[in-house]
C-alpha cells in the first residue's frame with residue numbers, strides 16, 4: 001500500500017486540487033484508491049461527493065475524524081490531503097503515515113518565502129531526515145514567462161528537496177474539481193497540455209526515487 005501525502009503549511013497552494021487529481025489518476029489506472037481528507041473543511045471529500053458514478057471509484061476517508069481507520073485493507077494507493085497550517089507535531093504525525101510527500105508551491109513572494117521555511121521544517125521531521133519518506137516540490141498555478149515564476153523556479157531548484165514538475169494556471173483544474181474529476185479525466189483536446197506537465201510527477205511517483213529504500 002502506497003501512502004502519498006500532499007502537504008504545505010501555506011493555505012491555497014493547490015493541495016486539494018493535486019490530491020484529488022492524483023487520487024483520480026490512480027483510480028482511473030485501475031488501482032484501488034482511497035482519498036483521506038485531514039482537513040476538517042473536507043474539501044477533498046466534497047470533491048468526491050460530486051464524482052459521477054460511472055468514473056473509477058475512490059474510497060473517501062474523513063482523516064480529520066478518525067485518521068486512516070477507514071482505509072480499506074485492499075487499497076493500493078492512499079492519497080492524503082492535509083489542511084493549511086500543518087506544521088510541528090501535526091506535520092510529523094502526518095509524515096509518519098506516508099512514504100511519499102508532494103509539496104505544491106505557488107509563484108508569489110509570500111508563498112516562496114513560506115516554502116523555504118516549510119522545506120526546512122520538513123527536512124527536520126525524523127522520518128524525512130532518516131530517508132524513510134521522500135518528498136518532492138511541485139510549482140502550481142504557474143504563468144510561464146513571468147518574473148515571479150523564474151524566481152520560484154530558481155528557488156525551488158536549489159532547495160534540498162527535488163523539484164519535479166510545474167503545473168500551469170488553468171481553468172481545467174477548476175472545471176475538473178467542480179465535476180469530481182481529476183485533470184486526467186478531462187477530454188484530451190482540453191487537457192493534454194496539463195497531462196504533459198503531470199508526466200514528470202507521475203514518473204517520479206512511479207520510480208524508486210519517491211520511495212524509501214528497503
Ligand SMILES: Nc1ncnc2c1ncn2[C@@H]1O[C@H](COP(=O)(O)OP(=O)(O)OP(=O)(O)O)[C@@H](O)[C@H]1O
Nearest residue numbers: 011012013014015016017084141168169170173174
Ligand atoms: N493549477 C491551477 N490552475 C488554476 N487554479 C488552480 C490551480 N491549482 C489550484 N487552483 C485553485 O486555487 C484554489 C486553491 O486550491 P486548493 O483548494 O487546491 O488549495 P489548498 O492548498 O487545498 O487550499 P487550503 O490550504 O485552503 O486547503 C482553488 O480555487 C483551486 O481551484
Ligand SMILES: [Mg+2]
Nearest residue numbers: 015016039043
Ligand atoms: Mg485544501
